[in-house]
Every structure is written in C-alpha cells, then in structure tokens.
Amino acid sequence: MRLGEGAWDLILVVPDPVLLRRMLDATLAEVEADWFLGPAQGRRRKLLIADMDSTIIGVECLDELADFAGVKDRVSAITERAMRGELEFEGALRERLALLAGLDLSALRRCHDERVTLNSGARTLVTTMAAHGARCVLVSGGFTDFTDRVSVAAGFHAARANLLERAGGKLTGKVREPILGREAKLAALQEEAAGAGIGLDACLAVGDGANDLAMIEAAGLGVAYRAKPVVAARADARVDVADLTALLYFQGFRQEEFVQ
Numbered sequence: 001m002r003l004g005e006g007a008w009d010l011i012l013v014v015p016d017p018v019l020l021r022r023m024l025d026a027t028l029a030e031v032e033a034d035w036f037l038g039p040a041q042g043r044r045r046k047l048l049i050a051d052m053d054s055t056i057i058g059v060e061c062l063d064e065l066a067d068f069a070g071v072k073d074r075v076s077a078i079t080e081r082a083m084r085g086e087l088e089f090e091g092a093l094r095e096r097l098a099l100l101a102g103l104d105l106s107a108l109r110r111c112h113d114e115r116v117t118l119n120s121g122a123r124t125l126v127t128t129m130a131a132h133g134a135r136c137v138l139v140s141g142g143f144t145d146f147t148d149r150v151s152v153a154a155g156f157h158a159a160r161a162n163l164l165e166r167a168g169g170k171l172t173g174k175v176r177e178p179i180l181g182r183e184a185k186l187a188a189l190q191e192e193a194a195g196a197g198i199g200l201d202a203c204l205a206v207g208d209g210a211n212d213l214a215m216i217e218a219a220g221l222g223v224a225y226r227a228k229p230v231v232a233a234r235a236d237a238r239v240d241v242a243d244l245t246a247l248l249y250f251q252g253f254r255q256e257e258f259v260q
Helices: 016-025 052-056 061-068 072-085 089-098 106-116 122-131 144-154 182-196 210-218 247-251
Strands: 002-004 047-050 135-143 158-162 163-168 170-175 203-207 221-225 235-237
Touching: 002 122, 002 170, 002 247, 016 072, 047 122, 052 061, 052 135, 052 144, 061 072, 061 135, 072 089, 072 210, 122 135, 122 182, 135 144, 135 182, 144 158, 158 235, 163 221, 163 247, 182 203, 182 210, 203 210, 210 221, 221 247, 235 247
Parallel strands: 047 135, 047 203, 135 158, 203 221, 221 235
Antiparallel strands: 163 170
C-alpha cells in the first residue's frame, strides 16, 4: 500500500522476522532508503518522547552557544565524544558549561533566534501524533532556555530539560542538579507512560546520541535519527535519508492524515 510520496507499506507473512531483518540489512545496505520491520497491527503509538538537539532541531545548542563565547571548537569536540558514548554525559556537560562562565545572558536569546530551526518534518510529526490522541513530550539534556521555545514551535504538550544557573546577568558556568541525562530521559519515558496509563510498548522514542539510548531501547518503537553508530546499531529503526515524517510512516499513517 502506498502511504505517501516515496513511502510504501508492505504486508509480509514470514516465519522468522529476525532472519528477514538480517537479509534486508544486507540487501538494502547500499540503497538510500529508510525502512522499518514491524507488526502490521497496533503500530500507532500513544506517547512520543523526543530528544531535541540534532533530532527535533538541526544544531547542538550548547555548541552554538559556545560560539558566542569563542570556545565552540573546544566544546564541540567534547560534545561529539559524549554523543558517541565515549564520555559520561553529566561530566561532559559540566566540563563544557564551565567554559561558558561569564557569558552574557543575552547570548541565550540571540543563539536561539539566529541558530535554532526545526528539522524538516518535526512539526508535522508532533502535530499529527497529537491530533490522533498521542501525548508528545520533548526531553532534552540541553536547557530550558531553548526547549521552552522549541516545544511550542513544534507543538509538544510538555518539555523537560536542564536549568542553567545565572547571576548578575551572566551564566555562572553551572547547571542545576540533578542533571537530566541518559537515565533521566529513561525515567521521563517511564513516568509519562505511567501518567498516560499505557505500557512502554505503546511509546515511541527518538534521538541521535548515546544519552538517548536507554529510552530508545525501552520504548516499543525506538528510532535512531541521523544517529551516532552506537545508537543506530541498537535502535528498532533508523532514519538516515528521509525527514522526521518517516516516523509517521513507520506507524502506518498515510500522507493525507498528516497535520501540516
């Protein structure tokens, strides 16, 4: 069945889904296409938990903020290692923030206005799932200064993120504890699912970095979006070619059902 432009839903009856997945991985390795193998029924999720940086938006906010402090190269190098899973997230966050001590608070608004835009398909993904009864929550290891605005722009019901400490109109280089990292993202998924009265199998989690991996693995549908190898290798589905509306097609939505 054709779901939309370039998107197809194929119903297959197979004795060994694991073997089929391996065969498809090998066969489609060189094809520029995103695909997902899952049950034909009950695919639409009732809860969306999404990472923000490099998932719903196209940048890492901390890296861009560091540019205003003149330390982007140093901060970006730490970010890359943390997102690959080479560094513990909380420690890496503290190290990067220390480099921003003394930065004027006006840089926060400038950074958002000049650098932050929604990734293609982000608002359609969120508003479509919301229109069909799903709760949509943005969960970020970043900061409320950005998530508060991004969540509204994309149509999320709620957002969770870290709170930057500030004093005298400047950043102190510290973040309020406890830090929202990998385990806190998993806890957010569990708490939101419990609050909605649903099981984790009815949830969709999407992200790109190692701090997203716990929630991606726990959700009924875990999606790696333009993700680091450690995440892509362990997610249920990967999106490397299409935009975020691919997550709607994975759930069996047809293009005419999208809320633009």
